Each structure stands twice: as C-alpha cells, then as structure tokens.
Amino acid sequence: MASTTRPRTADSLLLVAVAATAVAVIGALYAVFAVAPVERIMGVVQKIFYFHVPFAIFMGVAFVVSAAASLAWLVQPSMRLDALAAAAAEVGVLCGAIALATGPLWARKAWGAFWTWEPRLTLTLLTEFIYVAYLAVRRLGGSQRSARTTAAALSIAGIPAYYFLKVAVYKWGGNHPKNVVYGKGEGLVDPHIRLAFFVSLAAIGLLVAVLVWFRYRSRVLEEEVEALWAEALDHDLVAGDSL
Amino acid sequence: MILPVVAAQAGAAAAPFGTPKENIPGAPLMLAAYAVLWVILLVWMAAQARRQRALRADIERLRREIEAARAHSSGEPGQEAAHKESGL
Numbered sequence: 001m002a003s004t005t006r007p008r009t010a011d012s013l014l015l016v017a018v019a020a021t022a023v024a025v026i027g028a029l030y031a032v033f034a035v036a037p038v039e040r041i042m043g044v045v046q047k048i049f050y051f052h053v054p055f056a057i058f059m060g061v062a063f064v065v066s067a068a069a070s071l072a073w074l075v076q077p078s079m080r081l082d083a084l085a086a087a088a089a090e091v092g093v094l095c096g097a098i099a100l101a102t103g104p105l106w107a108r109k110a111w112g113a114f115w116t117w118e119p120r121l122t123l124t125l126l127t128e129f130i131y132v133a134y135l136a137v138r139r140l141g142g143s144q145r146s147a148r149t150t151a152a153a154l155s156i157a158g159i160p161a162y163y164f165l166k167v168a169v170y171k172w173g174g175n176h177p178k179n180v181v182y183g184k185g186e187g188l189v190d191p192h193i194r195l196a197f198f199v200s201l202a203a204i205g206l207l208v209a210v211l212v213w214f215r216y217r218s219r220v221l222e223e224e225v226e227a228l229w230a231e232a233l234d235h236d237l238v239a240g241d242s243l
Numbered sequence: 244m245i246l247p248v249v250a251a252q253a254g255a256a257a258a259p260f261g262t263p264k265e266n267i268p269g270a271p272l273m274l275a276a277y278a279v280l281w282v283i284l285l286v287w288m289a290a291q292a293r294r295q296r297a298l299r300a301d302i303e304r305l306r307r308e309i310e311a312a313r314a315h316s317s318g319e320p321g322q323e324a325a326h327k328e329s330g331l
Contacts, residue, residue: 045270102279235316
C-alpha cells in the first residue's frame with residue numbers, strides 16, 4: 001500500500017538525514033574548537049561567528065524559499081507548496097531568532113553594547129517580524145483560504161526587506177561588519193578559520209534542511225487531521241465526547 | 244581540545260571580526276551564545292516532536308472512529324461491536 005509505505009520510507013530517510021546532521025554538527029564543533037585558532041583581535045568571542053553567520057545566511061535562504069513557494073502557491077495552489085512555504089518561514093524565523101540572539105553577545109565585546117539601532121540590525125529585526133506576522137496570520141486564520149492568501153502576500157513582501165538588510169551595510173554603513181567571508185582585504189584569511197567556517201556552514205545547511213523537512217511533515221499531518229475532521233463531520237461523529 | 248595558537252590573520256587590512264571596545268571577558272559571552280543556540284534549537288525540536296506525536300495519535304483515533312461509524316452505517320454485524328467499543 002502506497003499510503004503506508006511512503007511515510008515509512010520518508011521516516012527512514014529522515015532518520016538517515018538526522019544522523020548525518022548530527023555527525024556534521026559534531027564535526028563542525030570539532031572544527032570550531034579544535035581546528036580553528038583563537039582569533040588575534042577578538043579572542044574567543046569570535047567563535048560565535050561560526051554559528052551566527054551561517055544561521056543568518058540560512059534565515060535568508062529559508063525566507064526566499066518561503067516567498068518562492070508562496071508565489072507558486074498563489075499561481076497554482078497545492079498543499080505541498082503551502083506546507084513548504086509555512087515550514088520554510090517557521091525555520092527561517094528560528095534561524096533569525098538564533099542570529100538575533102547570538103549577534104548581540106558578540107556585539108557586547110566588539111561595540112560595548114548588546115544592541116544598536118544600526119541599519120542591518122534594525123532591518124534584520126524588521127524582516128524577522130514580517131515572518132513572525134506571517135506565522136501569526138497562518139495560526140489565527142487556520143485553514144481559511146483568505147488567511148493563507150494574506151500570509152503568502154506577507155511572505156513575498158518580506159523579500160524586499162531581506163534585500164535591504166543584505167545591502168544595508170554597503171548603502172547606509174553602520175557598525176555591522178561588511179562581508180566577513182569574502183570582503184576585499186578582509187575575509188577569512190586564516191585557512192583554519194576558513195575551514196571551520198565552511199564546515200560549520202555545511203553542517204548548519206544540513207540542519208536547516210532537516211528542520212524544514214521535519215516541519216513540512218508536521219504540516220502534512222495537520223492537513224491530514226483537518227481532512228479527517230471534515231470526514232468525521234460528514235459521519236456526524238462530532239457529537240461524541242471522544243471527538 | 245583548543246589549540247594554543249592564535250590566528251595570525253596576516254595580510255588582513257582590517258580586523259574582519261571587529262575590534263574590542265572594552266576589556267570584557269569573551270568566554271562567558273561565547274558560552275552564553277552557544278547555550279542560547281542549543282536551547283532555542285532543542286526547545287523547538289522537542290515541541291515539534293511532541294506536536295507530531297499528538298497529530299499521529301489524532302489521525303489514528305479519527306481513522307478508527309470513522310471506520311467504526313462506516314461499519315455501523317453499513318450495518319455489518321461484526322463491526323458493530325467495534326463501533327460500540329469506540330464509544331460512538
């Protein structure tokens with residue numbers, strides 16, 4: 001039976017992906033703490049960079065995936081696109097929360113303050129709020145089509161905010177470092193720091209993909225519960241205490 | 244094990260990771276960042292796992308009850324007991 005075999009295959013694949021992610025994350029921690037040296041100027045607090053930057057990068061990737069899936073859903077509605085848009089937005093918000101929580105801890109040493117209302121930080125917070133609003137609209141609107149359409153529009157509207165946060169440091173300056181990875185005359189000069197960063201980037205990429213997949217499956221299960229509820233209503237089962 | 248070396252960052256025109264403004268110890272800040280990261284991730288994953296378990300339980304229960312209701316409406320004698328058992 002396809003309906004029972006496919007979820008089992010998906011479960012097995014998810015387990016393999018989770019195991020691979022666990023290995024990658026352990027590898028990344030090893031690279032960060034045992035391979036990459038303590039940075040000359042910032043000291044040990046620079047090690048925040050190996051997770052802060054990848055989570056900030058994948059926050060953007062997740063928001064772009066959510067917006068693209070939302071746009072595709074508006075053109076041709078399908079449960080899978082809707083579930084992907086919701087899953088990517090939620091994981092994007094999670095990545096944004098991590099980036100916004102870890103960045104200020106580095107900033108405390110670098111700037112002497114946890115937070116300043118400089119362009120990139122402010123726009124990151126604004127973008128995060130747009131997708132939090134997206135999740136709120138989805139949660140409050142339930143499965144109503146109008147709520148999903150509003151949420152899809154919000155997801156797409158978040159992309160210009162994300163674009164401005166990307167260009168903010170170049171257009172309007174501010175305290176935030178520019179391109180730490182490939183900046184001219186800056187960037188990752190030390191090969192061990194570079195290696196640790198890219199191992200970390202790969203591990204977090206894998207982790208984010210698994211989290212989106214995991215959340216996508218929850219969304220599919222939610223749809224299944226809603227369909228079963230509708231069927232139960234057809235059978236007049238709602239009057240019973242058990243439902 | 245943390246290697247007792249310090250990155251030379253030779254040739255770097257500017258400090259890519261910033262320059263400390265105050266003499267604040269970095270280790271507590273780094274530990275706090277890693278703790279926050281793992282707490283956020285683990286809480287989210289635990290909530291998701293719990294939600295999925297609840298959803299799967301709902302699906303199983305609804306399926307069972309719908310099957311029992313179907314059997315009841317079609318009047319199959321063998322199924323009526325199951326329907327009664329489900330409390331519907």
